[in-house]
Amino acid sequence: xxxxxxxxxxxxxxxxxxxxxxxxxxxxxxxxxxxxxxxxxxxxxxxxxxxxxxxxxxxxxxxxxxxxxxxxxxxxxxxxxxxxxxxxxxxxxxxxxxxxxxxxxxxxxxxxxxxxxxxxxxxxxxxxxxxxxxxxxxxxxxxxxxx
Amino acid sequence: xxxxxxxxxxxxxxxxxxxxxxxxxxxxxxxxxxxxxxxxxxxxxxxxxxxxxxxxxxxxxxxxxxxxxxxxxxxxxxxxxxxxxxxxxxxxxxxxxxxxxxxxxxxxxxxxxxxxxxxxxxxxxxxxxxxxxxxxxxxxxxxxxxxxxxxxxxxxxxxxxxxxxxxxxxxxxxxxxxxxxxxxxxxxxxxxxxxxxxxxxxxxxxxxxxxxxxxxxxxxxxxxxxxxxxxxxxxxxxxxxxxxxxxxxxxxxxxxxxxxxxxxxxxxxxxxxxxxxxxxxxxxxxxxxxxxxxxxxxxxxxxxxxxxxxxxxxxxxxxxxxxxxxxxxxxxxxxxxxxxxxxxxxxxxxxxxxxxxxxxxxxxxxxxxxxxxxxxxxxxxxxxxxxxxxxxxxxxxxxxxxxxxxxxxx
Ligand SMILES: Cc1ncc(COP(=O)(O)O)c(C=O)c1O
Numbered sequence: 001x002x003x004x005x006x007x008x009x010x011x012x013x014x015x016x017x018x019x020x021x022x023x024x025x026x027x028x029x030x031x032x033x034x035x036x037x038x039x040x041x042x043x044x045x046x047x048x049x050x051x052x053x054x055x056x057x058x059x060x061x062x063x064x065x066x067x068x069x070x071x072x073x074x075x076x077x078x079x080x081x082x083x084x085x086x087x088x089x090x091x092x093x094x095x096x097x098x099x100x101x102x103x104x105x106x107x108x109x110x111x112x113x114x115x116x117x118x119x120x121x122x123x124x125x126x127x128x129x130x131x132x133x134x135x136x137x138x139x140x141x142x143x144x145x146x147x
Numbered sequence: 148x149x150x151x152x153x154x155x156x157x158x159x160x161x162x163x164x165x166x167x168x169x170x171x172x173x174x175x176x177x178x179x180x181x182x183x184x185x186x187x188x189x190x191x192x193x194x195x196x197x198x199x200x201x202x203x204x205x206x207x208x209x210x211x212x213x214x215x216x217x218x219x220x221x222x223x224x225x226x227x228x229x230x231x232x233x234x235x236x237x238x239x240x241x242x243x244x245x246x247x248x249x250x251x252x253x254x255x256x257x258x259x260x261x262x263x264x265x266x267x268x269x270x271x272x273x274x275x276x277x278x279x280x281x282x283x284x285x286x287x288x289x290x291x292x293x294x295x296x297x298x299x300x301x302x303x304x305x306x307x308x309x310x311x312x313x314x315x316x317x318x319x320x321x322x323x324x325x326x327x328x329x330x331x332x333x334x335x336x337x338x339x340x341x342x343x344x345x346x347x348x349x350x351x352x353x354x355x356x357x358x359x360x361x362x363x364x365x366x367x368x369x370x371x372x373x374x375x376x377x378x379x380x381x382x383x384x385x386x387x388x389x390x391x392x393x394x395x396x397x398x399x400x401x402x403x404x405x406x407x408x409x410x411x412x413x414x415x416x417x418x419x420x421x422x423x424x425x426x427x428x429x430x431x432x433x434x435x436x437x438x439x440x441x442x443x444x445x446x447x448x449x450x451x452x453x454x455x456x457x458x459x460x461x462x463x464x465x466x467x468x469x470x471x472x473x474x475x476x477x478x479x480x481x482x483x484x485x486x487x488x489x490x491x492x493x494x495x496x497x498x499x500x501x502x503x504x505x506x507x508x509x510x511x512x513x514x515x516x517x518x519x520x521x522x523x524x525x526x527x528x529x530x531x532x533x534x535x536x537x538x539x540x541x542x543x544x545x546x547x548x549x550x551x552x553x554x555x556x557x
Contacts, residue, residue, distance in 0.1 A: 008554060008557040011557060012550060012553050012554060012557070015553050016549065016550065016553065019549075019553075044489060044490060044491045044506065044507050044508070044521065044522040045491075046521075066521045066522070067489070068489040068491040068492050069488075069489055069492050069549065069552065069553055070492070070553075070556065117556065119556055119557050120556045123555065123556055125495060125498075126495070126556060129491075130556075
């Protein structure tokens with residue numbers, strides 16, 4: 001485990017920063033975007049993720065909605081991680097992220113800032129929050145592949 | 148004389164908590180309440196001592212359990228000051244509210260009629276009427292709330308008109324906890340020829356219900372929010388009205404006769420609404436719950452819950468980072484947010500201190516426009532809560548920060 005991952009202060013800072021200044025935090029009317037709306041009955045999270053995928057590249061990802069700190073920050077980090085990646089790379093990142101959530105060995109290099117959530121899997125009541133954005137982008141990718 | 152420490156001994160969960168070092172502070176009583184031993188015993192007594200069905204069989208055990216079941220109806224009737232044949236057992240407040248919307252809506256609502264409700268209604272009370280309105284081409288209107296989310300007699304008067312056929316309203320809102328002046332509103336509604344359906348899920352456990360005095364037409368409530376079992380509730384209806392509407396579903400126990408040509412003769416109310424084998428153990432548990440409430444008495448319940456609420460509010464209003472949405476309400480519901488902290492994060496933080504509250508939009512999704520926030524934290528008190536428990540949540544809310552909420556995941 002890298003030193004970074006052992007320092008909750010730095011990890012907290014990453015989450016705070018993405019919660020207070022979420023990246024790519026807007027939606028678009030552009031019809032070339034895929035759209036996934038995720039709402040949960042049991043918590044407040046209600047977010048929409050949109051993604052533009054062209055020439056096998058994730059050109060853009062954005063999101064908006066009402067959500068808790070963990071879902072806002074994890075979704076914000078997800079958008080930064082995925083923009084510019086090929087569909088295969090994006091899928092690999094999502095897969096790696098789920099491994100981390102399940103507390104399995106994972107590749108820190110691939111997940112970058114998302115490692116802030118490396119312990120969240122221990123809190124059953126927050127797993128849904130930490131994965132909502134990743135679930136949404138999976139939906140977008142799936143939709144893209146069906147075209 | 149009310150003694151909270153003695154009362155807490157009646158609730159196994161609270162008793163156990165008292166003996167453990169891990170705090171268990173239950174402040175989500177509007178979602179459901181804890182159960183006293185007498186209710187648990189009544190439920191298990193059915194399975195250990197009776198176990199047989201009601202209203203069937205010529206054997207003693209069935210006779211005894213049927214008798215006990217019908218005695219519960221009497222207990223409920225006297226508890227809400229109704230007649231015994233006006234008490235229908237249902238699966239809960241939601242079932243009661245659906246039953247009356249279906250039955251009354253189907254029979255009496257016509258095109259262009261208006262159903263008048265409020266923006267602080269629970270989904271279970273308003274959604275059934277959305278369906279009636281769409282099927283009958285009727286419409287739903289809302290009594291405008293005051294800035295702090297209250298329904299006043301004035302506002303109600305202005306909202307009433309001749310096209311309003313039904314008023315659907317919670318006696319106490321599960322979000323903001325204001326007690327609506329139900330008797331006055333009912334009088335106004337009746338003067339326009341409308342009937343009044345009261346959602347009593349949050350009021351029946353906490354204040355004395357007087358259906359006859361208030362002259363309300365229907366009342367729905369759940370046993371589990373009044374220290375009783377899940378799976379059972381009540382629909383009260385004026386007998387003439389119950390007699391005139393159709394049941395939501397049909398089957399064994401609700402019909403007197405039927406023939407192969409499809410002619411059905413239904414039993415009289417309340418039985419025509421009670422097809423199928425009910426949650427017998429839960430009905431018997433409801434009897435024990437009412438007896439428990441009566442042993443404490445509404446005078447004590449109202450006084451204690453109001454004292455606890457006042458204590459909480461007086462402390463919380465000192466905190467600049469806490470926004471209170473209903474400081475002036477009188478019931479045990481306190482709605483708030485820690486500014487800058489999503490309600491869910493705050494609730495999870497409180498959970499880490501052993502404090503259980505509800506975060507979210509509390510099933511009243513249209514109230515957002517009034518509160519100007521998508522979600523809140525709701526504390527809901529019961530007489531078995533203590534000043535010490537209030538102190539625990541006051542302390543937790545005093546020191547809560549976004550950083551502390553986030554740190555819980557490390
Ligand atoms: C005001 C109100 N009405 C109706 C209900 C529905 O009750 P139940 O879920 O027991 O059917 C509730 C429960 O949350 C409520 O608070």
